[in-house]
Amino acid sequence: MFSFTVIEKDSTTKARLGRLVTAHGVVETPAFMPVGTQGSVKALSPRDLEEAGCQIVLANTYHLYLRPGVEVIRDLGGLHSFMGWERSILTDSGGYQVFSLGALRKITEEGVHFRSHLDGSSHLLTPEKVVQIQEDLGSDIAMVLDECIPHPATRAYVEASTGRTVRWAERSLQARKNKDQALFGIIQGGMYEDLRADCAGQMTPLPFDGFAVGGLGVGEDGATLSSIGAFTAGLLPEDRPRYLMGVGRPEDLVFGVRSGYDLFDCVLPTRNARTGTLFTSGGKINIKRAEFSNDPRPVDEACGCYCCRRFSRAYLRHLYQAGEILAAQLHTIHNIHFYHQLMERLRTAIREGKAEFWPNEAQIKMQIAN
Amino acid sequence: MFSFTVIEKDSTTKARLGRLVTAHGVVETPAFMPVGTQGSVKALSPRDLEEAGCQIVLANTYHLYLRPGVEVIRDLGGLHSFMGWERSILTDSGGYQVFSLGALRKITEEGVHFRSHLDGSSHLLTPEKVVQIQEDLGSDIAMVLDECIPHPATRAYVEASTGRTVRWAERSLQARKNKDQALFGIIQGGMYEDLRADCAGQMTPLPFDGFAVGGLGVGEDGATLSSIGAFTAGLLPEDRPRYLMGVGRPEDLVFGVRSGYDLFDCVLPTRNARTGTLFTSGGKINIKRAEFSNDPRPVDEACGCYCCRRFSRAYLRHLYQAGEILAAQLHTIHNIHFYHQLMERLRTAIREGKAEFWPNEAQIKMQIAN
Numbered sequence: 001m002f003s004f005t006v007i008e009k010d011s012t013t014k015a016r017l018g019r020l021v022t023a024h025g026v027v028e029t030p031a032f033m034p035v036g037t038q039g040s041v042k043a044l045s046p047r048d049l050e051e052a053g054c055q056i057v058l059a060n061t062y063h064l065y066l067r068p069g070v071e072v073i074r075d076l077g078g079l080h081s082f083m084g085w086e087r088s089i090l091t092d093s094g095g096y097q098v099f100s101l102g103a104l105r106k107i108t109e110e111g112v113h114f115r116s117h118l119d120g121s122s123h124l125l126t127p128e129k130v131v132q133i134q135e136d137l138g139s140d141i142a143m144v145l146d147e148c149i150p151h152p153a154t155r156a157y158v159e160a161s162t163g164r165t166v167r168w169a170e171r172s173l174q175a176r177k178n179k180d181q182a183l184f185g186i187i188q189g190g191m192y193e194d195l196r197a198d199c200a201g202q203m204t205p206l207p208f209d210g211f212a213v214g215g216l217g218v219g220e221d222g223a224t225l226s227s228i229g230a231f232t233a234g235l236l237p238e239d240r241p242r243y244l245m246g247v248g249r250p251e252d253l254v255f256g257v258r259s260g261y262d263l264f265d266c267v268l269p270t271r272n273a274r275t276g277t278l279f280t281s282g283g284k285i286n287i288k289r290a291e292f293s294n295d296p297r298p299v300d301e302a303c304g305c306y307c308c309r310r311f312s313r314a315y316l317r318h319l320y321q322a323g324e325i326l327a328a329q330l331h332t333i334h335n336i337h338f339y340h341q342l343m344e345r346l347r348t349a350i351r352e353g354k355a356e357f358w359p360n361e362a363q364i365k366m367q368i369a370n
Numbered sequence: 371m372f373s374f375t376v377i378e379k380d381s382t383t384k385a386r387l388g389r390l391v392t393a394h395g396v397v398e399t400p401a402f403m404p405v406g407t408q409g410s411v412k413a414l415s416p417r418d419l420e421e422a423g424c425q426i427v428l429a430n431t432y433h434l435y436l437r438p439g440v441e442v443i444r445d446l447g448g449l450h451s452f453m454g455w456e457r458s459i460l461t462d463s464g465g466y467q468v469f470s471l472g473a474l475r476k477i478t479e480e481g482v483h484f485r486s487h488l489d490g491s492s493h494l495l496t497p498e499k500v501v502q503i504q505e506d507l508g509s510d511i512a513m514v515l516d517e518c519i520p521h522p523a524t525r526a527y528v529e530a531s532t533g534r535t536v537r538w539a540e541r542s543l544q545a546r547k548n549k550d551q552a553l554f555g556i557i558q559g560g561m562y563e564d565l566r567a568d569c570a571g572q573m574t575p576l577p578f579d580g581f582a583v584g585g586l587g588v589g590e591d592g593a594t595l596s597s598i599g600a601f602t603a604g605l606l607p608e609d610r611p612r613y614l615m616g617v618g619r620p621e622d623l624v625f626g627v628r629s630g631y632d633l634f635d636c637v638l639p640t641r642n643a644r645t646g647t648l649f650t651s652g653g654k655i656n657i658k659r660a661e662f663s664n665d666p667r668p669v670d671e672a673c674g675c676y677c678c679r680r681f682s683r684a685y686l687r688h689l690y691q692a693g694e695i696l697a698a699q700l701h702t703i704h705n706i707h708f709y710h711q712l713m714e715r716l717r718t719a720i721r722e723g724k725a726e727f728w729p730n731e732a733q734i735k736m737q738i739a740n
Contacts, residue, residue, distance in 0.1 A: 038689075039692075042695055043695040044696070045699065063692075067688070068687075068691070076666055076682060082685050315453065321437065326412070326413065
């Protein structure tokens with residue numbers, strides 16, 4: 001079960017308000033998906049996520065495939081049951097992690113060979129196997145296997161890689177058995193507009209339920225991210241969800257929504273939380289700083305999360321300095337709440353026809369504060 | 371504000387049901403106090419504690435004195451406000467940690483000199499200073515400075531140390547300024563019944579609001595713990611709360627309640643949780659074991675905590691193996707819930723006049739399961 005409806009389009013930007021429905025509920029878009037790499041959004045319980053208004057999380061196929069193993073999760077009733085998460089789940093293909101974490105990886109037309117970062121064991125992921133794994137996991141949205149092209153890369157490399165990604169996408173559709181699970185194609189093409197256009201031209205006629213844009217946020221400068229991101233969004237069909245993969249500073253989300261993207265994921269809010277970097281309506285703060293040691297204020301006076309309702313910066317700094325687990329919990333609750341509030345405000349702005357999306361960080365700060 | 375009322379006495383044991391009232395609420399006794407060493411019960415939020423039915427926590431003066439410092443907490447409105455914990459708090463004197471963690475410690479009649487385990491700085495804790503610190507922290511119940519005598523110890527050492535503990539107790543009462551904060555005396559005397567009796571004989575006429583028994587659970591065998599524990603409880607006045615310090619296996623709590631104790635604390639349930647040892651109605655389990663890797667059951671089918679309502683042993687094992695913070699959170703929620711449920715059952719047994727307290731672990735298991 002999967003549907004996507006565009007409910008409202010903004011008049012001055014490409015932004016759109018949408019409603020994505022899976023067997024596990026409704027996802028109002030644009031939406032941010034917290035990352036639950038190993039079947040857990042680090043330091044948060046499902047309850048914490050629900051409280052933040054989270055409607056969909058991302059889980060990493062690579063990690064779950066290696067540990068605890070797909071069979072374990074399948075036999076326990078699938079990933080929703082395993083994680084105790086009753087709302088929607090998107091699983092990635094594992095491709096990105098093979099390239100970033102796996103050792104001795106080798107790409108062939110068949111698939112990608114690699115050794116586990118956990119125990120050195122050898123594995124082969126093919127497009128067909130990746131579809132099968134995600135069907136066994138039972139996620140609501142599955143992604144095709146692709147190669148996330150590193151930056152910089154030569155035109156010849158990008159061309160060859162992107163061609164293979166398209167062939168893998170076709171094989172993924174052939175391998176699909178469970179039509180109730182949505183399957184998204186991924187547009188690659190590096191930082192070359194014409195290769196992005198070629199890729200989209202071959203992918204978008206295929207019967208995917210949605211399209212993702214990969215290979216951005218990999219070290220290119222902000223101007224390139226924006227221009228390639230906006231250009232590629234414009235190549236995607238209006239009637240299916242658009243997912244900008246792995247890009248997720250607050251300002252990137254604003255840019256992405258303006259460009260017409262509907263889904264986002266990033267480890268930034270959760271990872272930053274664990275190192276004490278907290279997002280606020282006045283900009284980022286690092287709770288480690290001595291200036292907070294006596295500060296009775298909440299992290300963000302404009303925030304209504306449990307962390308901000310109950311605890312002072314001074315207490316949070318103390319917890320962090322003392323190495324208390326509760327620091328990671330409370331900081332993550334706050335950052336995830338901040339991200340969901342940001343998306344809620346963006347959706348409200350589209351719904352109410354307010355064109356004043358936040359084009360820069362200063363305005364993000366101001367607007368969120370109001 | 372402090373009062374203690376014995377509501378019901380068991381007919382066949384020394385157990386009693388009590389009601390302890392502080393400015394921060396009612397504590398139904400017998401009660402177990404989770405340990406919030408650094409101003410946080412490790413891996414739990416105040417909300418988690420409330421949900422477990424926790425009415426009082428213990429915080430460690432030694433740790434808070436060294437970090438973040440008493441002034442910080444006092445200036446932020448005291449420990450309740452600092453921790454975001456609105457119910458009752460008992461602070462210990464710091465004495466135990468000086469002996470177990472502090473370096474280069476030296477005891478004189480004046481007090482105890484030591485170096486911080488954090489930065490090596492030199493400190494002197496006196497009975498007077500310890501009272502002042504706890505008044506600044508604003509806990510509901512403060513403890514006098516004592517020496518927790520190691521085991522084994524010679525009779526001469528125990529005699530000298532216990533004499534000093536009594537003199538320190540008298541100085542503590544003199545130093546007291548805030549009569550709204552309860553102050554408990556501590557009975558020492560090692561494993562010598564006559565020295566325990568001497569100590570109690572000198573301490574119990576003093577106007578303390580309650581009495582604690584210290585120096586047990588320090589490595590002595592179970593029979594000695596039981597006999598000295600029960601003997602010393604019998605030396606304490608009926609009308610004031612009795613606190614068995616730092617002793618806290620489930621079977622110890624049952625023994626302690628039978629012997630007439632009202633308050634308990636121990637790091638066992640929280641520390642065990644973080645290493646994967648979970649208490650269940652069928653006995654302890656270690657979630658690390660391979661046998662749990664496919665186990666769809668909750669930790670304890672007889673338990674109603676969030677962890678048991680929502681997650682399988684297989685998932686918890688995976689979280690533990692994967693090093694996820696959520697493992698510590700969920701395990702601690704369960705163990706603390708288990709302890710509070712055990713106390714609730716003990717209170718119910720006293721209230722309903724059921725004499726069948728659990729004399730051994732096998733019966734604990736059975737009874738909790740029913």
